[in-house]
Amino acid sequence: MAADNLLSQKQQAELRGIAVAVEYEHEGTVIFSEGEDARFVYLVADGVIRIGRTSDGGRRQILAFMLPGDLLGLPDAGSYVNSADVVCPSVLYRIPWAKLRDLMTREPSLQHNFLVKVAHDFREAQRRIVMLGQQNTYQRLASFLLDFIQHPAFFDKADRCLTLPLSRFDMADYLGTAPETVARGFLRLERDALVRRVTSRIVEIIDVDGLRRLQMRKRRAET
Amino acid sequence: MAADNLLSQKQQAELRGIAVAVEYEHEGTVIFSEGEDARFVYLVADGVIRIGRTSDGGRRQILAFMLPGDLLGLPDAGSYVNSADVVCPSVLYRIPWAKLRDLMTREPSLQHNFLVKVAHDFREAQRRIVMLGQQNTYQRLASFLLDFIQHPAFFDKADRCLTLPLSRFDMADYLGTAPETVARGFLRLERDALVRRVTSRIVEIIDVDGLRRLQMRKRRAET
DNA sequence: CGAAAGGTTGAAAAGCGTCAAGTTGCGTGG
DNA sequence: CCACGCAACTTGACGCTTTTCAACCTTTCG
Structure with missing residues (x-):
């Protein structure tokens, strides 16, 4: 992209x-x-x-x-x-x-x-x-968000809000997983204080570095 | 390839x-x-x-x-x-x-x-x-074998033997999985009578259509 | 206002990665 | 030629991850 x-x-x-x-x-x-x-x-x-x-x-x-x-x-x-x-x-x-x-x-x-x-x-x-070969679904979701915030058309830097043009189904089919898993991914990202869901298609990105760190971990983290 | x-x-x-x-x-x-x-x-x-x-x-x-x-x-x-x-x-x-x-x-x-x-x-x-997005590791292994038997340099049609130039580690890194999972994949392919392991790098392909059918199944088969 | 679609969450089971313990095969040096 | 050691491979066990089914909630739109 x-x-x-x-x-x-x-x-x-x-x-x-x-x-x-x-x-x-x-x-x-x-x-x-x-x-x-x-x-x-x-x-x-x-x-x-x-x-x-x-x-x-x-x-x-x-x-x-x-x-x-x-x-x-x-x-x-x-x-x-x-x-x-x-x-x-x-x-x-x-x-x-x-x-x-x-x-x-x-x-x-x-x-x-x-x-x-x-x-x-x-x-x-x-x-x-x-x-797809190396990351688990949670990491893939992080990568996906990091890719999208590169595009000013979707990411408003002022209020850190990302407006996704996609449904959970689209994201799932892109990430090679199920829509439920995507929803659970967002749940976990929110629990870990990396993002905040405003609506299902609008996400406030709270911790970009945290997302980046996620990407680099092993598929199965020891923590 | x-x-x-x-x-x-x-x-x-x-x-x-x-x-x-x-x-x-x-x-x-x-x-x-x-x-x-x-x-x-x-x-x-x-x-x-x-x-x-x-x-x-x-x-x-x-x-x-x-x-x-x-x-x-x-x-x-x-x-x-x-x-x-x-x-x-x-x-x-x-x-x-x-x-x-x-x-x-x-x-x-x-x-x-x-x-x-x-x-x-x-x-x-x-x-x-x-x-990588749609298939489970077992299916990916089948796809991998099907790709390789297209190449006469590795596949001897006469005795249906495929000589892999790769280690289990290479296959794992190609398929996005662990070497143990690849070994277990071969175990299962053998149990299902789709292939026979001659040595770890030589595989007799018994049922090509069976392998093809495998590819098309859902990731989580009901059988 | 009600139906339909999309989204979320729970629970159960299958899939898979990881650790650990063999086993096999092979090359080197005795 | 055999013994040894090493690396690759195999298999088992365990637990985390993910899929799937199902129920429920939310939003949208006729």
Whole structure:
């Protein structure tokens, strides 16, 4: 999850030539689904997008939340491998793959930019592997909160309040756990005086360093 | 984990001009470590490479095993973010970043090839997120075995024997669990008549479909 | 105002990590 | 060639963690 967008003026102009802004009003609207023909790439302009995969068992794993500046819709052999739907009203630039490909062959620096974005998402995915492989659910929740407070759109530094755009179900599917476990995680964070729940979606972050210390502990702490 | 290498004759020739083959004899030899200055990219010619990250707590998470044809050493802001060491005697082509960058600007199709490789690794990382987020350790072990039997270098179809190049510790760090749990996983797979342990590193795969069915079950099966 | 969805909490049982005690396999040196 | 020692592996036991089922509370929205 990150939002950096470094394109030259010229590149931006060229991209805008082939991109169409699309608005998604309603929460849950599907942008594309896994298996579909991949005709477009999307660039997030505003909002939050959920990228996920539904496994054969019917359970959903959320791979990432995409924010303004992020790119989504990479195909594999011509089809999407993930699904994407909007978490809240959002605006995306929709770019036809065919045209983007043309543009990239003419403009290698654009392709390089594209590569940088994919490499970034790749590293982000690796961070998540570490999180899921090494941390217990309580630590993952802490990591999740620490990631989100990096984004001014959700975190108000003045009153230290974090406004989550997500339900407990979304968080659970992102953290690879059950919604109940997430709720219990918040309960414990509150008991340990690291956060305070204002509403189920608004959390006051009381002790950032405490959250950071949590992340680094062993999965099974001796205390 | 995959090994597909689609470069044109010309590209191969140009790459060979700047690449140096490096041999690593001994198991465990470090190719690069996280935090180091990223001066080279490596292409696996022969052997198996372990890509991992050591978290602040001192625990190691193996992100991927790289096989011939795979690329490693992507930098982030000029430094490696992962560590790489050899699992068994291996040969790598070492390519200086600076020269590769030059070559890519002159040869956009090479850059495109590079992009395809990174995109592939990215999708592979996403697969691992799903595995770690949704499956229990027993299922992950099954997934791991199913991945490995795709590679003829390790799996002898004639006698259905899989020769693992990895220790139980490596598998544990890859699967995000403890070596004991991996051993117990094998015990159970054997009890369920899905595999037979010949030695600790050689496994006869008895029931591939059974392993596949395992993957798809719920984390907590009712049977 | 009532229904539905989301959220919280409790309780029971399965899953898993950790410690500890073997066992096996292998290379080294006697 | 055997004995020894070491490292990897296996297995058991125990207790913390997490899932699951179920009940209840809260909020939202028609």
